[in-house]
Amino acid sequence: MCGIFGYVGSHADAAGIVLRGLKKLEYRGYDSWGVAVAQDAHVVLEKSIGKIGDAAPNLPPSTIGIGHTRWATHGGVTQPNAHPHLDCTGHLALIHNGIVSNYRDLRDPLARAGHRFQSETDTEVVAHLLEEYLTRTPAGPEQLVTATIAAFRKLHGLNAIAVLDVSTGQMAAAKSGSPLVVGWSGHGHMLASDYSALLEHTRRVTFVDDGQAVLVSRDTSRLFDVDTGRELTPEITEVEWDVAATELGGYPDYMTKEIHEQPAMLRRLAEQWGDHARRLAQALREARDVFVIGCGTASHAALAAQYLLARIAGRRVNVATGSEFAYLRDFIGEGSLVLALSQSGETIDIIDAARAARQRGARIAALVNVEGSTLWRLADVAVPLGAGPERCVLATKSFTAKLAILMMTAYELTGRVEAGAALVRDAADEIARLLTDDRRDLIRRVADEIYRREHLFAIGRGPSYPLALEAALKIKEVSYVHAEGFAGGELKHGVIALIEPGTPCVVLAPRDETHDDIMAGAMEVKARGALLIGVSPEAHEAFDYWIPVADLGPATAILNAVPAQLLGYYLALLRGHDPDKPRNLAKSVTVK
Numbered sequence: 001m002c003g004i005f006g007y008v009g010s011h012a013d014a015a016g017i018v019l020r021g022l023k024k025l026e027y028r029g030y031d032s033w034g035v036a037v038a039q040d041a042h043v044v045l046e047k048s049i050g051k052i053g054d055a056a057p058n059l060p061p062s063t064i065g066i067g068h069t070r071w072a073t074h075g076g077v078t079q080p081n082a083h084p085h086l087d088c089t090g091h092l093a094l095i096h097n098g099i100v101s102n103y104r105d106l107r108d109p110l111a112r113a114g115h116r117f118q119s120e121t122d123t124e125v126v127a128h129l130l131e132e133y134l135t136r137t138p139a140g141p142e143q144l145v146t147a148t149i150a151a152f153r154k155l156h157g158l159n160a161i162a163v164l165d166v167s168t169g170q171m172a173a174a175k176s177g178s179p180l181v182v183g184w185s186g187h188g189h190m191l192a193s194d195y196s197a198l199l200e201h202t203r204r205v206t207f208v209d210d211g212q213a214v215l216v217s218r219d220t221s222r223l224f225d226v227d228t229g230r231e232l233t234p235e236i237t238e239v240e241w242d243v244a245a246t247e248l249g250g251y252p253d254y255m256t257k258e259i260h261e262q263p264a265m266l267r268r269l270a271e272q273w274g275d276h277a278r279r280l281a282q283a284l285r286e287a288r289d290v291f292v293i294g295c296g297t298a299s300h301a302a303l304a305a306q307y308l309l310a311r312i313a314g315r316r317v318n319v320a321t322g323s324e325f326a327y328l329r330d331f332i333g334e335g336s337l338v339l340a341l342s343q344s345g346e347t348i349d350i351i352d353a354a355r356a357a358r359q360r361g362a363r364i365a366a367l368v369n370v371e372g373s374t375l376w377r378l379a380d381v382a383v384p385l386g387a388g389p390e391r392c393v394l395a396t397k398s399f400t401a402k403l404a405i406l407m408m409t410a411y412e413l414t415g416r417v418e419a420g421a422a423l424v425r426d427a428a429d430e431i432a433r434l435l436t437d438d439r440r441d442l443i444r445r446v447a448d449e450i451y452r453r454e455h456l457f458a459i460g461r462g463p464s465y466p467l468a469l470e471a472a473l474k475i476k477e478v479s480y481v482h483a484e485g486f487a488g489g490e491l492k493h494g495v496i497a498l499i500e501p502g503t504p505c506v507v508l509a510p511r512d513e514t515h516d517d518i519m520a521g522a523m524e525v526k527a528r529g530a531l532l533i534g535v536s537p538e539a540h541e542a543f544d545y546w547i548p549v550a551d552l553g554p555a556t557a558i559l560n561a562v563p564a565q566l567l568g569y570y571l572a573l574l575r576g577h578d579p580d581k582p583r584n585l586a587k588s589v590t591v592k
C-alpha cells in the first residue's frame, strides 16, 4: 500500500520524474499524493488529496526529488496528512509505506522536546525522530544514512521509509516488510516501491532486503545493514519487463487492456510454461502434504486448484486463505509444501504465512507475477506467472494465468502436460472470440438492464464454485454492487431469503456433472423472481440472458472467468466508477 518514489541525478526535472514514477505506482494507493524537491537548501513541497490525474505540480527545477501516493492508514484523507512530511527545520522531507505501530510512544517525548506536528499520521513522527538523530550523528558522507538507521531501529511494524535531505542533496531509505527497490540509470539513481515505476529510466535494479538501508546520491547508491551498520555490496538485477508493457497501449484503461491481453498470454503459457509446470508438479510429488494459499482473487485460484488437482490428478491438497493460514499452522511441518499464489508477491498475509510455514520446516513454492518480489525471493521453488505487468487494481489476467498454470501442473502430475497446454490454447481461442464477437455486446446489454440493482448473486457448483466467488469479487470491487458468490447447493440454507423480484443471479452451468444440480438451484431462485444470467454451453428457458460459452472440460474454469470481468467493467462504467482505481482499494496489500 502506498507508493514511494525518489530521484537524484543530473536531470533538473526531478519533480516531473518523480510524478511520472508516482503515476506508475498509483495502483498502490490513491487517497492523496505529494512531491518535494530541493531549492536553495530548502524543501519545496506540493501535496494534494485524490488521484494524480493530469496534475502538473508547480515546483522549481531541481536535481533531487521525492514523492508519495497514499493509501490512508493513520489519519484521514486530508492535505496535511498527505506525504511527504517535513521536520521542524524544513530540511528533511520524509515518505513512508507501512504502519509505525509504536508511533504514539515515539511522538510524545518528541512533542515534549518541542517538535511541532502538522498531521495525524504515524509517518510524521519519523521525520522528527530522524531530525533528532541527525543532530546526534557526527557530520560526514554517511551522516544521513547513519541517522536514518538509528531512527529506523526505533520503529515497530512493517515499514519502508525514505528521506530527502536538502543540506546534503542525498536520499536515504530503510525497509523491513514493505517493498523497496533501487534503480541504477545513466542519469541518476532512484528509489521506488516496485520496479515497474523505474522502467522509463532503467531495468537495472537492486531489491532492498528487510533490515537493509540505502544511501542514494547523484553518483551512486550504497547499501547498509540496519542491525550492524556495516556496508554491503548491492546486487544489481536486470529485470525482464520493459516500459511499453506498462503503458496503456491505446486502450481506454488498464482493465480493458489486461482483459484483452489474456488470449495472447494464455497462448504464451501453453507454448512456454511446460517446464515450469513440471517443476511445480515435482515439488507437489515430493511433498507429504500440500497447502495452497492466497488472498482475495488468489484465494479463489487456490480453491480452483483444489478441484483441478483432485479431478485431473487425483491429488488432494489443502486450501487456506492467506490471512487465516496462521491459525492452521499446527498441521505444517517437515515434508509439507506450501504453494503460495500471489500476483504482486508482496501481500503481507501471504509472506507472513510462508515465513511461518518455513520456520516449521515446510518447503515454499510460489506462483508469482512480479519476479524479484519478496515472495519470489523467499520461495524454494519460484514459478513466474508470466502475465506481464498488471496495473489495474482488479486482478484479471493474473487470475486466468494462475488457473492455466495450475491446470497444466495437474496434467503434468499424470504425465500429460501437453494435454493441459492444448486445453489452455483452446481457452485462449474461445476467450479471443468472446472478446470480439456479439457476446461482448450481449454482456453490455445485461449491464444496461441491471446496473441500478444494488445486490447480485453468482452461483456455481464444484469447479465452478471458486469461479462464482471470483465473479462476485470482480463485480463488487469495481462497480460497488454488493455481489456475493455461493456454492449452488448452499442457496437453500439461507441465502435464498435475499432473492427478490429482479435480483440478478449469474449462473455458471458448464456441461459437467454439476449442470443439472446447478440448474435446479437456478430454477429455485427463478421461482422467487430472480433475473438469471446463464453462462453455459447450453441454453435453458429459465435464463433471462444466456451467454453461450464453449465446453472446454477442466479449462472451462479459465474461460468462465471472463464474462464476469466484462460484466463488472460495464457495470462500473454505467455507475460512473474508475475501473482501474476502485475506492478504498490498492493493488498489493502490504499492511495487516
Ligand code: AGP
Binding pocket: 295, 296, 297, 298, 341, 342, 343, 344, 345, 346, 347, 350, 393, 394, 395, 396, 477, 586, 587, 588, 589
Ligand atoms: C483482486 O482483484 C484484488 N486486487 C485482490 O483481491 C488481490 O487479488 C489480493 O489482494 C491478492 O493480491 P496478490 O495476488 O498480489 O497477492
